[in-house]
Amino acid sequence: MSLWFVLFLSLLPGAGNFAGGMIAEFGKTTDRLLNWALHAASGIVIAIVAVELMPEALKSLAGWWIAAAFGAGGVTYVLVEMGIEKLQSGGEGDGTGMWMIYVAVAVDLTSDGLMLGSGAAVSSSMAIVLAAGQVLADVPEGYASIANFRNKGLPRDRRILLSASFILFCVGAALLSYLLLRGADEGPKMAALCFVAGLLTVAAVEDMLEEAHEANSDNRRSVLAFVGGFVLFTLVSVGLETVAGQGQSGSAGQSTARGAHLQ
Secondary structure, eight states: OOHHHHHHHHHHHHHHHHHHHHHHHHSOOOHHHHHHHHHHHHHHHHHIIIIIIHHHHHTTSOHHHHHHHHHHHHHHHHHHHHHHHHHHHTSOHHHHHHHHHHHHHHHHHHHHHHHHHHHHHHOHHHHHHHHHHHHHHHHHHHHHHHHHHHHTTOOHHHHHHHHHHHHHHHHHHHHHHHHHHTTSOHHHHHHHHHHHHHHHHHIIIIIIHHHHHHHSOOOHHHHHHHHHHHHHHHHHHHHHHHHHHHHHHHHHHHHHHHHHHHO
């Protein structure tokens, strides 16, 4: 996979986040809709971990390495969250809280970039599937962040600029992780995927669902939104992997035919 293609894929999660922000900026927003959107995003993130990241790691990484890397990812997320909360408690007024929300979203987009870069170092098909899943999951996050900026009275031009700036965090993390891991052995690549899986799982369970509950009380549609998010990503994953597999089979068949012709 070329560096330019990794760059293109890393733009997609930030673009999804920006699209969600623009929906909140120019469309109608409700607490109930936000609750459903965040439940769907949580389902997508859990599916990314369960369907793509962990099965790939289980193929070539020892169980204790998986446990250690996953635990390190989860602990890292908690430490970052504690740092954000400490900074927020040291400030005064709504302005500090607003900027801490910006930091939290930036951290999440950075983890998206780490996941994409690590996945691209493993295989191009995995990177494409992960990028598609993150686009779906980042839309409600962008929606929530811009809705919060609106509530704090930030001017529209600054809201749009801040929303667009999230793309930089994902792109930078993706390119850095890809460059560091593309020549590495299989073990470090799989450990990186497990580390990101720990980050994403804590983010989905602790932050996305908590924010959904704060937005509005759950109902049966909230549960269905969560299930629907999981099912949606799984179908996207299967479909993209099938297309990629057919493309690889076609290329292999053409190579075989050319070889036979030369003989």
